[in-house]
Amino acid sequence: PAGRPLAGRTMLVTSGPTHEPIDPVRYIANRSSGKQGHAIARAAAAAGAAVTLVSGPVTLPDPPGVSVVHVESAREMLAAVEAALPVDVAVFAAAVADWRVASAGDQKIKKGAAGAPQLALVENPDILATVSKRTAGRPPLVVGFAAETQNVVTNAREKLARKGCDWIVANDVSADSGIAGGVMGGDSNSVHVVTADGVDSWPAQSKEEVARALVARIAAALKERT
Numbered sequence: 001p002a003g004r005p006l007a008g009r010t011m012l013v014t015s016g017p018t019h020e021p022i023d024p025v026r027y028i029a030n031r032s033s034g035k036q037g038h039a040i041a042r043a044a045a046a047a048g049a050a051v052t053l054v055s056g057p058v059t060l061p062d063p064p065g066v067s068v069v070h071v072e073s074a075r076e077m078l079a080a081v082e083a084a085l086p087v088d089v090a091v092f093a094a095a096v097a098d099w100r101v102a103s104a105g106d107q108k109i110k111k112g113a114a115g116a117p118q119l120a121l122v123e124n125p126d127i128l129a130t131v132s133k134r135t136a137g138r139p140p141l142v143v144g145f146a147a148e149t150q151n152v153v154t155n156a157r158e159k160l161a162r163k164g165c166d167w168i169v170a171n172d173v174s175a176d177s178g179i180a181g182g183v184m185g186g187d188s189n190s191v192h193v194v195t196a197d198g199v200d201s202w203p204a205q206s207k208e209e210v211a212r213a214l215v216a217r218i219a220a221a222l223k224e225r226t
């Protein structure tokens with residue numbers, strides 16, 4: 001029906017940063033407000049989808065009408081994502097930390113004579129690539145995000161192939177992206193939707209508008225497939 005083009009569909013969205021513990025009081029994190037991911041979850045719910053939002057630590061309220069799973073680390077996010085499958089569409093908007101501390105301590109690391117601690121890092125799972133490459137239960141439509149500071153579309157094409165997803169929504173987060181105040185933590189976004197068929201470059205608009213346009217494009221793609 002008009003206005004609820006995702007009625008009867010299920011959608012998974014990841015949003016926010018992850019926090020990777022160093023010790024009980026310290027962590028490594030990515031800079032992410034969760035605004036774009038949360039806006040997508042909200043827009044999808046408004047379009048009638050049953051939405052699960054897997055969110056890292058953010059200061060945003062849970063979107064109404066959305067089933068929200070709160071996680072801290074990348075490994076917790078992957079587990080929550082896998083628990084939410086199967087879905088019709090998965091959108092990975094989270095800024096996942098690429099590395100975690102190999103052996104996070106149970107006790108606070110003390111300053112002292114030993115000097116600064118040497119943190120050994122290990123790579124986190126790539127949630128988008130893991131889900132995209134599943135043989136069983138891969139969502140029919142998998143959408144990743146890419147924050148780039150240069151060669152935005154070229155890098156997005158390469159990421160599409162490497163991760164195995166269907167679309168990459170690439171945004172230019174460089175200081176000269178033309179968006180006052182910048183994209184990170186800001187309310188506007190200028191994105192390119194890169195698919196196997198080509199590139200759609202959208203004008204700079206609010207993260208809410210990007211979310212609504214993306215949800216409309218997802219609804220059209222799902223309709224075409226069935």
Ligand code: C5P
Nearest residue numbers: 092093094096125126127128144145146
């Ligand atoms: O490789 P890069 O971090 O630029 O890729 C960004 C895309 O991959 C985003 O969709 C992000 O949510 C996803 N990602 C992920 N797990 C990671 C790293 C990135 O799901 N460990």
